[in-house]
Amino acid sequence: MITRRNFLRMTGAAGALSLTSSPSLLAAADDGFIELRARPATASLLGEDAPPSKVWSFNGTVPGPTIRARRGDTLRVRLVNELDQATSVHWHGIRIDNAMDGVAGLTQAAVEPGETFDYVFTVPDAGTYWYHSHNRSWEQVERGLYGALIVDEPESAFAVDDEATLVIDDWRVGSDGRLDEDFG
Secondary structure, eight states: OOOOHHHHHHHHHHHHHHHSOOOSSSOOOTSSEEEEOOOOEOOOEEETTOOOEEEEEEESSSSSSEEEETTTTTEEEEEEEEESSSSSEEEEEOOOOOGSSSOOOTTTTOOOOTOEEEEEEESSSSEEEEEEOOHHHHHHHHHHEEEEEEESOOOOOOOSSOOOOOOOOOOOTTTTSOOOOOOO
């Protein structure tokens, strides 16, 4: 049975996981592309002492790494699918061409296992957004395929000493502390 104390403990563990596991910036490769590798990983969802769960990640972390750009920049992201099922990346809330929107079966074909897809688009608006899988999202997002996208103004309005991006998710776990994989 979930008590308020257990809920707060689980929420705190998930919040700590999201704060500590995700680098704040991805470096572009020589060709100008940031690589997002969709691949299996493990994570202890109820804290360090809990048994590990099989999750899916971008670049080995859940949430995936934070992607950062400035308004007006052209973002180049290469999705590398290392999963055993097709996937895609949807840039939630960003006003971009349909061909780059990442909705599998509607705006693009899903990226098959072992394949890649290059997303290239200009970010028109500053703000905090998120990216996530948009193929079998009831399963893939629940397994961990999401991350933050921060678009800054071209010129900063004020100086910032430090900042943190908080990504909150809920995990449905079984009595053994592992991810409940009944996604149906």
